[in-house]
Amino acid sequence: SVNENQIQAITSYVDPLISPCDDYYRYACGNWANVHSNEQYYEVTSLMDHKVNKRLIDYFQNYQLEGSSEAGNETYTDKLFLHYQTCRRTKSLQLKRYLQLVRPSSHLDWQLMLEVREPNATWPAERFNWLFTLAKLRRYHFKGAFIEHILLLDADDSNRYLIDLDKPTDKLPDEIVIAALLIELGVERARAIEVAKQLHKFEERLLILRDITDKRGPQPISLSKLKDEMPEVPWQLYLQLVLSYTLTEDYEVQINNREYFRALNKVLENTEPSLIDNYIMVKFALFLMKDSADNFTKMDCMWDVRKKMELAVNFLYKQQFYGGSDAKYIADVERIFNLTRREFSARLKNNRMKLLPNQLEFLQSKLSAMRFNIGNLPASADERFIDKYYADVHIDRNNYHKNHLLLLKLRSRKEHDQLTAPAPSPSDYFFISDGDSCTPYFLFPKNLVIIPYAFLQPPAYHVNMHDIMKMGIFGFVLTHEIMHGFEYSGVRFDSSGITDWLGKSILSEDEFVSGFECLSYPKTDSLDERAADFMGIRVAYDTLFHPNSSMNARQPSFTDITPRRLFFLNVAQFFCGNLQPTFYEHDADDVRLRQTLKQFEAFTLEYECKPGDAMFVEKRCELY
Numbered sequence: 303s304v305n306e307n308q309i310q311a312i313t314s315y316v317d318p319l320i321s322p323c324d325d326y327y328r329y330a331c332g333n334w335a336n337v338h339s340n341e342q343y344y345e346v347t348s349l350m351d352h353k354v355n356k357r358l359i360d361y362f363q364n365y366q367l368e369g370s371s372e373a374g375n376e377t378y379t380d381k382l383f384l385h386y387q388t389c390r391r392t393k394s395l396q397l398k399r400y401l402q403l404v405r406p407s408s409h410l411d412w413q414l415m416l417e418v419r420e421p422n423a424t425w426p427a428e429r430f431n432w433l434f435t436l437a438k439l440r441r442y443h444f445k446g447a448f449i450e451h452i453l454l455l456d457a458d459d460s461n462r463y464l465i466d467l468d469k470p471t472d473k474l475p476d477e478i479v480i481a482a483l484l485i486e487l488g489v490e491r492a493r494a495i496e497v498a499k500q501l502h503k504f505e506e507r508l509l510i511l512r513d514i515t516d517k518r519g520p521q522p523i524s525l526s527k528l529k530d531e532m533p534e535v536p537w538q539l540y541l542q543l544v545l546s547y548t549l550t551e552d553y554e555v556q557i558n559n560r561e562y563f564r565a566l567n568k569v570l571e572n573t574e575p576s577l578i579d580n581y582i583m584v585k586f587a588l589f590l591m592k593d594s595a596d597n598f599t600k601m602d603c604m605w606d607v608r609k610k611m612e613l614a615v616n617f618l619y620k621q622q623f624y625g626g627s628d629a630k631y632i633a634d635v636e637r638i639f640n641l642t643r644r645e646f647s648a649r650l651k652n653n654r655m656k657l658l659p660n661q662l663e664f665l666q667s668k669l670s671a672m673r674f675n676i677g678n679l680p681a682s683a684d685e686r687f688i689d690k691y692y693a694d695v696h697i698d699r700n701n702y703h704k705n706h707l708l709l710l711k712l713r714s715r716k717e718h719d720q721l722t723a724p725a726p727s728p729s730d731y732f733f734i735s736d737g738d739s740c741t742p743y744f745l746f747p748k749n750l751v752i753i754p755y756a757f758l759q760p761p762a763y764h765v766n767m768h769d770i771m772k773m774g775i776f777g778f779v780l781t782h783e784i785m786h787g788f789e790y791s792g793v794r795f796d797s798s799g800i801t802d803w804l805g806k807s808i809l810s811e812d813e814f815v816s817g818f819e820c821l822s823y824p825k826t827d828s829l830d831e832r833a834a835d836f837m838g839i840r841v842a843y844d845t846l847f848h849p850n851s852s853m854n855a856r857q858p859s860f861t862d863i864t865p866r867r868l869f870f871l872n873v874a875q876f877f878c879g880n881l882q883p884t885f886y887e888h889d890a891d892d893v894r895l896r897q898t899l900k901q902f903e904a905f906t907l908e909y910e911c912k913p914g915d916a917m918f919v920e921k922r923c924e925l926y
Contacts, residue, residue, distance in 0.1 A: 315331055323906075331892075346876055358604050378688045378691075381695055382607055388705055391700075394598070402415075430576075437539075447581065448508070460800055465555045468559060484584075519558070523556075535563060635674065638777055642780065642781045646781075649841070654813065672787060677753070739754060748799050770855060770858065774871070777845065783834070783838075789834055817925035836901060842873075847869075877891040896916075
């Protein structure tokens with residue numbers, strides 16, 4: 303059974319030579335790397351992704367096309383299959399092919415590409431315009447170089463999207479990497495090294511500009527006002543090129559760091575156009591490299607399909623792998639979601655933080671309005687909806703590079719369509735993402751937890767799992783995401799995802815401040831994640847083991863491990879791995895697990911940890 307398989311896996315990871323009170327991570331996960339030594343994944347989430355990829359590869363193994371590109375009636379599944387197949391047939395990534403397909407403008411080649419092709423030709427610098435080139439590339443979802451142009455939900459209206467303009471944050475890699483990239487493009491070695499040096503020098507000047515800060519913060523501004531403030535930068539034309547339609551002068555965008563843009567224009571006016579062109583080209587090539595398939599293996603190509611055609615993959619996954627049992631899963635996830643919210647609601651009622659009645663009401667209404675979406679799909683999505691979404695994508699069976707650009711263009715267009723489209727109903731909202739997370743995530747402006755299909759499988763979840771097993775990984779992670787609505791960044795958003803003065807007022811409450819100060823030791827760059835772990839484990843545990851809980855927390859027949867220990871061992875599974883990857887938004891997995899458990903009294907009581915043990919702390923933090 304699914305429970306017995308899970309127990310077998312859990313016990314195989316345990317290192318019995320380590321005491322749980324010395325190092326719970328090494329105790330619960332010490333053998334994980336040995337058990338999975340020959341695999342292509344390095345921790346639990348990549349194991350689940352691996353299983354999803356394998357399922358999809360098997361599905362497409364004997365796939366028969368339903369339509370044809372000649373007749374223009376390919377279905378969305380045909381397009382998934384063709385992109386996968388084209389990726390598999392590709393021997394290697396050829397950056398040159400991208401740069402032949404996308405040039406600074408229709409009448410102008412990249413300076414270095416012209417030099418490679420015709421060494422004696424003169425590059426017509428007067429035809430080059432850096433802003434128009436960036437507008438063209440933004441249509442391929444490229445948002446680096448000199449401008450960071452992204453879409454954000456309006457802080458005062460969570461149904462309205464804004465274009466946000468800011469300075470970029472990315473940096474060029476080492477000179478040797480740039481030189482290697484240029485050599486691959488056909489630039490001869492000495493010249494490649496020379497250009498790499500020039501680009502680094504140029505970026506040093508740009509990095510000085512990035513230090514310019516604007517005390518005003520992000521502000522909405524109409525295009526006509528922007529024109530008055532910065533007549534030298536034709537923003538209106540730039541946006542019209544990105545969007546392919548005309549904007550009125552009163553159209554508002556959000557701008558950050560105006561002084562940076564003024565200074566940038568001065569620097570670029572005094573820089574050789576060919577150097578600017580080379581800089582943009584290298585940045586664009588690096589972006590495409592990072593966004594493409596790694597090695598064109600089956601696994602790499604399926605990853606690529608998932609990232610580039612997320613909506614289609616999610617719908618296919620739902621149809622193929624949840625066909626008849628969809629309702630059972632949804633009902634069970636809803637049960638867990640509602641029980642954990644009820645438990646947290648009771649905790650809020652106790653009002654340990656001595657909040658004012660209107661602050662408490664603010665938190666309670668936010669909690670009760672919170673929703674979840676399984677699979678990041680609109681509730682009304684059917685095959686026609688998905689086919690229509692990808693209607694403009696016609697996959698070229700022999701050209702991965704062209705298909706990649708086509709899918710990037712679709713992504714950018716769909717994102718920008720949100721500026722003018724009527725707001726979808728809450729149940730029809732879906733988030734345009736990279737499809738590269740198998741774990742749930744929380745969207746502040748939508749007060750919404752998205753649960754990818756990839757997470758609804760063992761070891762995280764199975765509808766027939768015992769409640770103790772369900773609450774270990776699935777329950778803990780789901781509760782962690784719910785708690786993001788109540789940590790430092792999330793608490794300021796109200797029940798409809800709008801930043802609210804009442805939410806902000808909680809940030810300065812004494813108990814809230816001291817709770818977060820306590821959690822900030824040992825030092826971490828991801829305090830909100832630590833707070834979500836800290837609260838998540840408590841609420842998941844109490845949901846399961848509360849005396850009046852409707853969940854089944856009795857001793858299971860399939861193991862003699864006690865219920866509470868079984869819960870903690872299951873939680874640990876989420877963090878098990880061989881500790882190779884770096885985590886950008888969280889502390890490393892071993893640090894997270896130790897930190898979360900040593901702060902939790904129920905854990906130290908269950909394992910009888912004593913003062914002096916590494917997993918015991920004298921001073922425990924308090925929050926909510």
